[in-house]
Amino acid sequence: MTDHDHHHDHQHDHSELSETDLRVRALESILTEKGYIDPAALDVLIETYESKVGPRNGARVVARAWTDPAFRARLLADATPAIGELGYAGRQGEHIVAVENTPELHNMVVCTLCSCYPWPVLGLPPVWYKSAPYRAKAVKDPRGVLKDFGFELSPATKIRVWDSTAEIRYFVLPMRPEGTDGWSEAELAELVTRDSMIGTGLPKQPAKVTG
């Protein structure tokens, strides 16, 4: 991460960083002393979302859908139990709907009201997903958002933006890249980026992985 990147994402934090840090430490100590929280539980929560639950989960789901037509059908019919087959379930993923990209249709997911996001398959959302620019722009100018991410879709491709305004969590099934015939599920999972499962990116092309 560059200094520039850091600056624009945390322009409000810089002057208050140590103050907020102290405040959170004090809060944790108050809540611990009162017996409301167990600091060891906080450590497990942090470890879970930093190391165990992240977009690698979703990449496995996508790669399975690309290689197993029956799984793909179950995923598109009712994603929550299908995803559960791979062991991913629970908080912020109680009601998941998978939406499929095709040559004619590109899907993008946003939550304009807060930051709803399918945690069990993608982990915690990135900073930009929670930011005002993304929440404001995605529903009005999704092609402009894609340009911010550095690519353009064919003008003939329709865009459907899914605003997560209730407890349904959307998850994009991107198109399998060309030139991947015979690839294993594990190899295919390496092509699946987090952004491709939000709809702000596309999977990596095979050359970038093998070459």
Place this chain on the structure above:
Amino acid sequence: MDGAHDMGGVAGFGPVRPEPNEPVFHAAWERRALAITLAMAMPGGWNIDMSRFARENRPPADYLAMSYYQIWLAGLERLMQERHLVEADELAAGKVLHPAKPVAKILTAEGVAAMLHRGGPTERAATKPALFAVGDRVRARDMHPPTHTRLPRYVRGHLGRIEAVRGVHVFPDCNAQGAGEDPQWLYTVSFSGSELWADAPDPLLEVTVDAFEPYLEPA
């Protein structure tokens, strides 16, 4: 409520700035803030809709000046103070000044995995038939409740089409106020870009929101 959190279509925020390979957290306090918030829901006993309202219900200038996890902290402090789990003078002093309130249960390290796996499903049994079916034309109500709602401003008053019927779910507008779950039919409603943004139409844009039945009227 019509707060600063309701950002769909708002102008002036500038471009989206991707941050390649960003870390899950950008400061140590963010880790603790997330974890404290998740853990406190158990002794606190509030629901997700109360949490969302506690975060969004603040002056727009305050909301926009805070980073994401600062908003979480502010919401958490509000929820705890409302229940007298922690008092304002304790937050100001940074230390315990009042006896703890008895709480039924706290989150233990051993209980984390089960708590996360259980989650909080919102689907409930239907007690009445759905008013709308896939393909029906509907209009999003032009409503501006002062309390929590999940109908974004940019679709209010606009014509849409029922894209999917999602079952019966906890109604946030009621649940956020502690007035019970009042489960309602939930629909995915699609709107054409030209219906929502007449001055900036993308002929191929379609936007969907998940709208509860009380948010909709036949059109």
